[in-house]
Amino acid sequence: MTTLTLIGKPDCHLCDVAEQIVETVVGELPTAVADRVIVEQASIADDAALFERWWEKIPVVLIDGELHAHWRVSADRLRAALLAADTEGASA
Numbered sequence: 001m002t003t004l005t006l007i008g009k010p011d012c013h014l015c016d017v018a019e020q021i022v023e024t025v026v027g028e029l030p031t032a033v034a035d036r037v038i039v040e041q042a043s044i045a046d047d048a049a050l051f052e053r054w055w056e057k058i059p060v061v062l063i064d065g066e067l068h069a070h071w072r073v074s075a076d077r078l079r080a081a082l083l084a085a086d087t088e089g090a091s092a
Helices: 012-027 048-054 075-091
Strands: 002-008 037-043 062-063 064-070
Touching: 002 012, 002 075, 012 037, 012 075, 062 075, 064 075
Parallel strands: 002 037
Antiparallel strands: 002 062, 062 064
């Protein structure tokens, strides 16, 4: 399983765009891969530790807890990272 965490906050235009990109990319992945992607959302408005770490970089995308992107999310780069994470997970 691959966990993608999208960190943002309410009323954040870039966060809304990042969420749309994540939904589109995961939706376009082969079913076998998409079924192994868990998408979680977290808000810096609800978590002081997230706020402290990420407030000036949202939206933030983590893949399996590792920073993938902040501010702007590239669909192509995200797709490649999720496919690579799935391949790595399959070989582990």
